[in-house]
Each structure stands twice: as structure tokens, then as C-alpha cells.
Amino acid sequence: MARTRVFEIDRAIEIATDLFWRNGYERTSLADLTGAMGITPPSFYFAFGSKEGLFKKVLEHYMRTRLSYAEDALNQPTARGVAEQMLLRLADLYTDPKCPPGCLAVNCSFPCSDEATPLRDELAGLRSARRGRLRDRLKRAQATGDLPVDCDPNALAQFLIVVGWGMALAAQSGATRNDLRRTVATALKAWPS
Template identity: 45%
Template sequence: MGRQREFDVDTALDAALCVFWRKGYEGASYTDLTQATGVERPALYSAFGNKEALFRRVLERYYERYLDFFPAALEQPTSREVAAHILRGAVEATTRYPDRKGCLGVQGALAGSDDAEPIRLALIDARAAGEASLRERLEQAKADGDLPQTANCAALAAFVMAMTHGMAVQAKAGFSREILEAVVEQALSTWPSRPQDDASERE
């Protein structure tokens, strides 16, 4: 019978998540990780593999627990509500914790060394998948008459994603939640109106 682990995996993953969120993938050293988790390096290796494998486990946890607003947004009844839910959720997620502002994924996707390239590419792929699912939801909104036929759904999806990423960087740089909420309202003020809204304004 194999020796049982002497630490709780979930607790260790939560601690590692906080380290990566604060410092980014490359900024987090093994010393940071062992101190935060209370687990020595050989045990971390045994449980999770190398640093890249640990980060991938942490990232799955981050998406499930802190970016769950995104799939929930796609269920909103109108395209504007979809965008509002994503943007407001992003503000909440990136400003909620004073000790780890910003977005773990965005920080990890920024420029790094060649060794970190697999992580950067994985984060870029994840962002692209999210943008694709948003574009599909907006295409459905357009087909349902919730967006005008002139709406460019690919550009709208890219716009929302660019806003979330930009706000994550601003949150990390110290922008307050109030300022970012104002940015969200400004962004939503440019959202394409529904055809029926245009018609009612002409009456």
C-alpha cells in the first residue's frame, strides 16, 4: 500500500492559486509555492508534477471558481445583458481581493521567457475559446432579432474580451472598482440597440 499524502491537496491548490494570482506564472518561485502551501518541493513534485503541471491544475480551479460568471452570462436573455454580466463579473473578480487584484489568466498570458511559452499559448487558446463561445451567443442574438442585422458579432465579442482584459490590467495597476464600474457603463452605452428599440424611437 502506498504512503498517504501528508497534506490536503485542495488546500495546497488554493494556496498555490493565490501565489500564481499575485505573482504570475514566472514570478512565482518554488520557494513562494512551498512557503504558501506548507509542502516541501519533493512532495509538490510527487503530487502535481512540475511547476507547469501545477499551474494548469490551478488554472482549472480558477476558471471554475472565479470565472464562472462567464458561462452564466451566456444564458442571459439579451445580448446587452450578456455583455453586462461578463463585464461586471470581470470587475468583481479582478477587484474582490486586495492582495491579488487583476486576472490570473491575463497576467500569465503576458510576455515571458521561452520556458513559459507553453503556458502563454494555453492561456491564449483558453481566451480564444471564450471569445468563440461569446461570438456564437451573439450570432444567435442577431438571428433572434436582438441585434441589428448590421451588427458585427465577431467584433462585438472581441470588444467585450478586450474590455475584460484591459480592466484586469487596470485593476492590477490600482484602478478602483468604482472607476472600472464606470468604464463598464461607458462601454455598455455603445452597445448596438435592438431593431425594435430603433423603431420605437422613430415613432
Template identity: 45%
Template sequence: MSMKQEKTTAAIGRPREFDTDEALNRAMHVFWRKGYLGTSLSDLTEAMGINRPSLYAAFGNKESLFRKALDRYTNGPSAYVYEALKEPTARRVVERIMQGVVDLGTDSRNPPGCLWVHSTLSCGDPADPMAQELSAYRASIEASLCKRFEQAISEGDLPVDSDPAALARFVLTVNCGMSVLAATGANREELLQVVETALRSWPQ
């Protein structure tokens, strides 16, 4: 049995084998499509092809599985965000991130939009622990962008009077908006028009 496979016990006591990597990918797509609160355990077990005891044995509870799925999403489909920070100019950073949002949000192989955005919007209570974790996830991306724009100012790539924190929030706001548009049917051409408009306002 490969290291990717887990052997768990089905409800009737018969061993069940499944590929945990594939099961996690399927769970990620369910959360991506329905958001955290909109996803039920039945949705997950059906998509993953396992029963509840197997899910609990391999991934813990729903919250634990979601954290693993979000980590998979961050380091997989949306890895372009942190890769973009390596671009030589701030404008190229922003352009690559926004292009990544368009590419990911309109790829027919994926659910439309963004897993993080869908899940954040579904967690209406700010006091909810998962809502707080999702907020912290946003804050970490915002902080990384802010730091990159501070670097751009120090290198003369952005005007000295630029506000790096405001620019970081601007980029996130446009990206979240495009993700919502993609989830509600906006096509690639329409989203690229948003990117073009946003880049026109970028500091020279």
C-alpha cells in the first residue's frame, strides 16, 4: 500500500482503502464550490468517496479538514499569489496576481471564484472561530503585499508618497470583487477589463 493510502474501518467493520491526497483534493473542491458553512459532512463524504468514520480517522473533524483543504489551496491553485511577490516591479506583482485571479476563477476545471472568498462570505458572524481564521488568512496576504510595496518605495519603483497599506487593500479588494463576479457568471473578457481598469490607476 502506498504512503498516500490510508486504511480505515468502514461502518460494518470492513477495511476501506483510499488515496488521502485525492480525497483531500475532492474536499477542497467541495469547500471551493460551496464555502465552509455551505458544505455539509454528507457533501464531503459523497465527494471524497468515504464514510464518516474514515473521514474522522484520516482528517479529523470538518474544521480540521477545511484547514487542510485551505492549506492545499494556498500552496496549490492559488500559489501564484506568493510567487507574484518575486516579480521585479510592484506593477508586475499586481498584474500577475490579478491575472492569476482571472485564470483561476474562469478555469472550467475548477469551481468559479475563490475558495477563501466563498468561505469568508458564508461565515457571517465575525466572532465565529473559523471566520477569525479566515480573517487572519486575509491579513497575512495583505501584510505580504504591504511589505512588498514598502520595498518598491525604497527602491524607487513606487512614488515616495505612496501608501503601501492602502495599495495592498486596493489589490485585495479588486481581487475579491473579481472572484465574486466570476462566481456569479462573469466571463474572462469581462474580468480582464477589470484588471485593465485597475492597472490604469496604479501609481507611476
């Protein structure tokens, strides 16, 4: 007869999300994770396979529950609306008092070592995919005349992503929601007309 699991997987992922978001991937130890979850290492490995396996589940959860709020901005009818709503929603996300400041993915993208790892490659892939979705939306806007023909959708997508990353770092360093909203207003002054 199989033993029943004595902890809730979804709750464990929420706990891990908070730990990784606050501490980063490399500074969150197995002992931190098992202690916060109230489980033993064997139970941890049975449920998640490894710390990296758990982190992949955390990223999926974060993308689905938190970043989807900002990604939904891609559905705005105008390219400027996409940019404005995405950045404002990131400002809200990064300063949500119920969560650690900043962005989980950005916080975990600055590992202590310089070694290339599958995890770093995965984070880079996620960033590249987000930039690609934004670039594709801006290309569609350009094709319909919503953006000037001399505008570079790829460079504009990169600009928005970099502003978003900078806002995440500013929030982690204590910037308020109003501070970030002022940053958004300043960034949008550079929007092509």
C-alpha cells in the first residue's frame, strides 16, 4: 500500500515561490525549502525530483498566476495600449504588498556563479519568448499602420522588456508603485508616433 502524501503540492509550490522570489534560486537551499514546507528531503525528492525540478514548477506557476496579468496586455487594441498596460501592470506586480518586491524571474536571473546551467538557459529562453511575443504583436501593429513603417518592432520590444527589468530592480531596491508609474510615463514619452 502506497503512503499518502502528507503535504499539499500546490501549497508547497506557493511556499517555494515566495522563498525563491525573496532569496533568488542559488541562495535558497534544500534545507530552506523543506523547513518552510514542513517536509523531509526524501518527501521533497519524491514530489519534485530536485530543486531545479521544483523551480521549473515555480516558474510555470509564476507565469500562469502573476506574469499572465502583464502578458494579457498583448490583447490591447493599439501598440501604445499594449506598452502602457504591460508596464503599468508590471509596476503593480512588482510592488504588490502581498508579494516580495520585484520579479521572481529577474531575482533568480542573477546567480552567484557565472557557470552556464540548464536553469540559466531556461530563464533566458523564457525572457526570449516573452520578447518574441511582444515583438510579434508590435509587427502586427506595424502591418496595420498602428506603428510607423520606420519603427523597428524588435528594438521596441527590447526597449519595453529592458524598462520592465529596470522597474523590477528598482522595486527590489525600494521604489514605490508611484515611482514606477512615473517611470512608465517617462518611458512612454519615447513611444514612436
